[in-house]
Amino acid sequence: MSKHYWLMKSEPDAYGWDDLVAEGEGTWDGVRNHRAANNLRTMEVGDEAFFYHSNVGREIVGIATISQAGLVDPTDPEGKWAAVKVKPVRKLANPVTLKQIKADPELAGIELIKLSRLSVAVITPEEWEHILAMSEG
DNA sequence: GCCAACGTTGGC
DNA sequence: GCCAACGTTGGC
Numbered sequence: 001m002s003k004h005y006w007l008m009k010s011e012p013d014a015y016g017w018d019d020l021v022a023e024g025e026g027t028w029d030g031v032r033n034h035r036a037a038n039n040l041r042t043m044e045v046g047d048e049a050f051f052y053h054s055n056v057g058r059e060i061v062g063i064a065t066i067s068q069a070g071l072v073d074p075t076d077p078e079g080k081w082a083a084v085k086v087k088p089v090r091k092l093a094n095p096v097t098l099k100q101i102k103a104d105p106e107l108a109g110i111e112l113i114k115l116s117r118l119s120v121a122v123i124t125p126e127e128w129e130h131i132l133a134m135s136e137g
Numbered sequence: 138g139c140c141a142a143c144g145t146t147g148g149c
Numbered sequence: 150g151c152c153a154a155c156g157t158t159g160g161c
Contacts, residue, residue, distance in 0.1 A: 009147090033156080054147060098148080117146050117155060 005123040006039065006049035007112055008064065008086070017051050017061045021088045026064075028120075029073045029083035036120040040082040043069045049086065050123060050131065052112070059095040060131065064088050092135040106130055 008028060010016065020026045031037050047066040053059055068085035075083075101107050107130060111121040123131075 011147090058148075115155085116148075116153090119146085 004042065004044065004047045005125060005128040006043065006047060006066075007052055007060070007121040007123050008049045009052045009054045009119045009121075011055045012053045012057055013055070016053060017088070017091070020051065020062075020064065020086070025067055025085055025087045027071075027074065027083055027085050029071075029075050029081075031073070031081060031083070031119055033117075033119065035115070036118050037082050039118075039120040039122060040084055041070070043084050045069050048089065048128075050128075051088075057095070058099075059097040060092060060101075060135075061095050062088060062091045092132075094135050096131050096134050100134060101131070104130070104134070 012018075015026070028040065031040060043066045045066050045068065047069075049064050049066065050060045051062045051064050053061055064086040066084050067087045071083040071085065072079045073081035073083040098112075101110060102113060107113070107127060110123070110127055111118060112123075115121065
């Protein structure tokens, strides 16, 4: 399987990029949306994900990598929901804001905007490269 | 099986 | 603080 790209949302007040860096590895659990959970199940070790700050900041702040995949959510007593573990890779040179993403016609189809409430979203390789270029440009 | 009511998320 | 979008629940 080829590498997939993702976008994972978190409220920085609850668990932000700095928390992930401080811990070194974070468990992505507590997802109770079927589509988001399905995305979690599709993840493989080595996939990369944008780390997005929702609510406060509303911007992509860094890149994380999937360090463990296919886990059972430890917060689910029934063991039906999925979880993964992630490690920080690097902070973006410049954060890419939701405003920038919305203003860019090339990103009009991005799942982050189309399904704005999804906590784990798909990023296409094209979107990945484009957002990286925005960060560096 | 339909749909109204309600709860949650997250942008503004 | 408000509201739109979406998911879930429950009455019928």
